[in-house]
Amino acid sequence: MSVALVVAIAENGVIGREGGLPWRLSTDLKRFKAVTMGKPVIMGRKTWESIGRPLPGRRNVVITRNAGFVAEGAECAPSLDAALTLTGARQPGVEVCVVGGGEIYREALPLADILHVTHVHAALDGDAFFPPIDPERWAEVSREAVPAGEKDVYATSYVVYQRR
Numbered sequence: 001m002s003v004a005l006v007v008a009i010a011e012n013g014v015i016g017r018e019g020g021l022p023w024r025l026s027t028d029l030k031r032f033k034a035v036t037m038g039k040p041v042i043m044g045r046k047t048w049e050s051i052g053r054p055l056p057g058r059r060n061v062v063i064t065r066n067a068g069f070v071a072e073g074a075e076c077a078p079s080l081d082a083a084l085t086l087t088g089a090r091q092p093g094v095e096v097c098v099v100g101g102g103e104i105y106r107e108a109l110p111l112a113d114i115l116h117v118t119h120v121h122a123a124l125d126g127d128a129f130f131p132p133i134d135p136e137r138w139a140e141v142s143r144e145a146v147p148a149g150e151k152d153v154y155a156t157s158y159v160v161y162q163r164r
């Protein structure tokens with residue numbers, strides 16, 4: 001199985017606030033697009049609603065317990081497991097990206113092989129969190145310091161972790 005988690009995390013683990021992102025990071029959105037383009041993206045219903053449209057060029061899968069939920073431009077799955085089956089994540093050569101939010105990351109972390117993490121250099125108030133990344137389980141394989149550009153409110157570091 002090839003499951004990548006793609007996430008931006010503040011220094012205190014915050015990833016979201018009041019249904020949205022607690023920052024404006026244009027450089028990171030471009031990276032997110034580059035990392036996920038062409039791959040199936042799996043997300044929780046709340047993240048789907050916060051994005052407000054399907055991510056173009058990617059198969060969008062929304063996880064919800066609501067069997068009647070309609071997500072225009074996306075497919076719905078009743079569980080993470082069903083979403084992984086639907087997207088072929090268990091077949092060789094298929095990489096799927098889990099793109100949040102907090103509930104879905106928590107469930108997907110034990111199944112993930114690779115983490116694409118933007119560490120946001122700020123501690124912020126929020127109500128959605130990413131679990132701690134245990135260095136005994138996750139090896140850092142690359143790190144890039146990204147200074148805040150014109151359309152970024154904070155500097156970040158883009159770090160890729162692989163399961164040990």
Ligand SMILES: NC(=O)c1ccc[n+]([C@@H]2O[C@H](COP(=O)([O-])OP(=O)(O)OC[C@H]3O[C@@H](n4cnc5c(N)ncnc54)[C@H](OP(=O)(O)O)[C@@H]3O)[C@@H](O)[C@H]2O)c1
Pocket residue numbers: 006007008009014015016017018019020021043044045046047048050063064065066069077078079080099100101102103104105107128
């Ligand atoms: N910083 C980042 O990289 C990043 C990325 C993505 C999102 N976010 C932020 O994260 C926040 C949203 O995260 P969240 O934790 O509140 O919500 P979420 O994980 O996006 O979605 C939660 C919803 O997913 C469904 N769900 C969760 N577990 C399920 C399961 N086991 N089986 C079936 N359905 C399940 C439920 O939908 P139903 O209620 O419809 O059943 C649940 O209400 C927002 O603030 C967003 O901006 C941040």
